Amino acid sequence: MSLFVKQNExxxxxxxxxxxxxxxxxxxxxxxxxxxxxxxMEQSLSDNEITVVSIFVNPTQFNNKEDLEKYxxxxxxxxxxxxxxxxxxIVYAPSVEDIYEGKTESGHFDYDGLEFQMEGKHRPGHFxxxxxxxxxxxxxxxxxxAYFGEKDFQQLQxxxxxxxxxxxxxxxxxxxxxxxxxxxxxxxxxxxxxAEERKEASVIYKIIKEAKQLxxxxxxxxxxxxxxxxxxxxxxxxxxxxxxxxxxxxxTCKRKSNNKNYRGFIAVFVNNIRLIDNISLK
Numbered sequence: 489m490s491l492f493v494k495q496n497e498x499x500x501x502x503x504x505x506x507x508x509x510x511x512x513x514x515x516x517x518x519x520x521x522x523x524x525x526x527x528x529m530e531q532s533l534s535d536n537e538i539t540v541v542s543i544f545v546n547p548t549q550f551n552n553k554e555d556l557e558k559y560x561x562x563x564x565x566x567x568x569x570x571x572x573x574x575x576x577x578i579v580y581a582p583s584v585e586d587i588y589e590g591k592t593e594s595g596h597f598d599y600d601g602l603e604f605q606m607e608g609k610h611r612p613g614h615f616x617x618x619x620x621x622x623x624x625x626x627x628x629x630x631x632x633x634a635y636f637g638e639k640d641f642q643q644l645q646x647x648x649x650x651x652x653x654x655x656x657x658x659x660x661x662x663x664x665x666x667x668x669x670x671x672x673x674x675x676x677x678x679x680x681x682x683a684e685e686r687k688e689a690s691v692i693y694k695i696i697k698e699a700k701q702l703x704x705x706x707x708x709x710x711x712x713x714x715x716x717x718x719x720x721x722x723x724x725x726x727x728x729x730x731x732x733x734x735x736x737x738x739x740t741c742k743r744k745s746n747n748k749n750y751r752g753f754i755a756v757f758v759n760n761i762r763l764i765d766n767i768s769l770k
Contacts, residue, residue, distance in 0.1 A: 489567065489570060489571045489575050489576075489577055489578075489579060490578045490579070491567065491579045491581065492578070492579070492580050492581075492582075493580075493581055493582055493583065493586065494582065494586055495580070495582060495586055495587070495628045498540075498578075498580050498628060498629070499628060501578070502538075502540075502578075502629065502630070505537070505538055506630055510537045510538055511535070511536040511537045511538070511632045511633070512536060512537070512538045512539075512540060512629060512630065512631040512632055512633075513531075513532030513533070513535055513536030513538065513539045513540070513631060513632070513633045513634075513635065514532070514539075514540050514541075514542070514625070514626075514629045514631035514633070514634045514635070514658075515528045515529050515532055515539065515540070515541045515542070515634075515635045516541075516542045516544075516621075516622065516625050516634065516636075517541060517542060517543055517544075518543070518544065518545045518546065518559065518676060519543040519544070519545060519560070519561060519562060519563060519566050519581075519676065520559075520560035520561070520562050520566070520676030520679055521543075521562075521565075521566045521569050521570070521676075522666075522674045522675075522676065522678070523666055523674060524637055524639065524665070524666030524673075524674035524675075525541075525637075526569065526573055527663065527664075527666050528635040528636070528637060528663050529541060529570070529573055529574070529577060529635075530573070531635055531661070531663055532633065532635050533574055533577075535633055535661075536631075536632065536633055538576075538578065539574070539576070539577050539578065540577075540578045540579075540580060540629050540631065541570060541577055541578070541579050541580070542579075542580045542581070542582075542625055542629070543563060543566055543579060543580070543581040544580075544581065544582055544587065544621070544625075545559050545561060546587075546617060546618075546620075546621040547584060547592055547617075548588075548592065548593060548594040548613075548616070548617035548620055548621065549594075549614050549615075549617030549618050549620075549621065550614075550617070551611050551612055551613055551614055552611075554760075555762070558680065559676070559677075560676055560677075560679045560680065562679075563581060567579065567581075580625075580628070580629070587621070587624060594613060594616035594617045594619075594620045595616065595619065595620045595623075596616055597615065597616055597619035597620075597650065598653065599615065599619075599646050599649045599650065599653070600649060600653070601737070601738075601739075602615075602642070602645055602646050602649055602737070602738050603615040603616075603646060605642065605731075605733060605738040605739065605740070606642055606729060606731055606733070606738065606753050606755075607642050607643075607755070607764070608642075609729075610728060610729065610755065615643075615646050618643055618646060618647070619646070619650050622647055622650060623650065623654065623656070626651075626656055626658050631658055632658070632659060633658070633659045633660075633661055634647075634658050634659070634660050634661065635661050635663055636660065636661070636662055636663070637662075637663055637664075637665060637666065638662050638663065638664055638665050638766070639665045639666075639673045639674070639675065639764065639765065639766070640764070641662075641735075641751060641753070641766045642738060642753070644660070644662045645735075645736075645738060647660050648660045665765075665766075667693065668686075668690075670686075670687065670689075670690035670693075671690050671692075671693035671694060671697075672686065672689050672690050672692065672693060672763075673692075673693065673763070673764075673765045675763060675764075677761055677762065677763060678763075680761050681758060681759075681761060682759075685724065685758050685759060685761075688724050688725075688758075689725075689756075689758055689763060691722060691725070692725075692754065692756055692763060692765055693765060693767075695715060695718045695719070696715070696730075696752050696754055696765060696766075696767045697767065698718075699711050699714065699715050699730075699752050699767070699769075700752065700767055700768075700769050702714060703732070703750070703752070703769045707743075707744070708732040708740075708741040708742070708743075708744065708750075711732060711752075712730055712731070712732060715727075715730040715752075715754070716730065719756070724758060724759075725756050725757065725758055726756065726757040726758075727754070727755075727756055728755040728756060728757060728762070729753070729754070729755050730752065730753070730754045731752070731753050731754075732750055732751070732752050732753075732769065733750065733751060733753060734748050734749070734750060735748075735749040735750065735751050735768075736748075736749070749768070749769075749770060750768075750769040750770075751766050751767065751768050751769055752766060752767045752769055753765075753766045754766065
């Protein structure tokens, strides 16, 4: 496994592969790697000749200072997981200084309104931070394909829009949500949960699965109200939002249309730890 901490050294290493037109696959992560991340790497390994994984906790996408400070950083364990998966994976684990070169701030991005829905409403500036880091990483790695998990479905749509609007030559591939046995969506933030909280958090997926069934016969508002009532009964959890939205525009569903695909999106707090999930309502 090759590890790089400086972008110039990584670029120099990748230059011969790019000149030979070798296909590079890229998996950007914020570390605290779990099986969901490894499944993205496996997909990249099967699709490309070279796979690069970045491990970087990006400060500009956090609008909550405490969340940034408490975000798990487990580089040594992460490197072991990557190496045990495949010794040919290239890891880029830069410092903030190496990425931002002394100017740690976001650019501003227009995503045709995708940025104002759900996560955008509750985390001001978040998607400017996402766009800033993803664009920088794409410029450094120059991948043919980049892999993102559907757990962050809104982020996936934002990155696709970024690539389209800013004409970045990268194919963005969304991969299925990877879940724990309980149904809880795998997330680096799960590491901050106690054993009891982690066990109880399986209720999130249970409720949104039931919401999917209800959506077959009920209106979006009725389903949303039902989910809200379910979480009102859960003393351990605080529901931030549940929204049913069009998968393409991310606009909230007011009235169901047969020619649109909808998805249920949820954000829940467990002891100040924020968990998100989503489910296709097809």
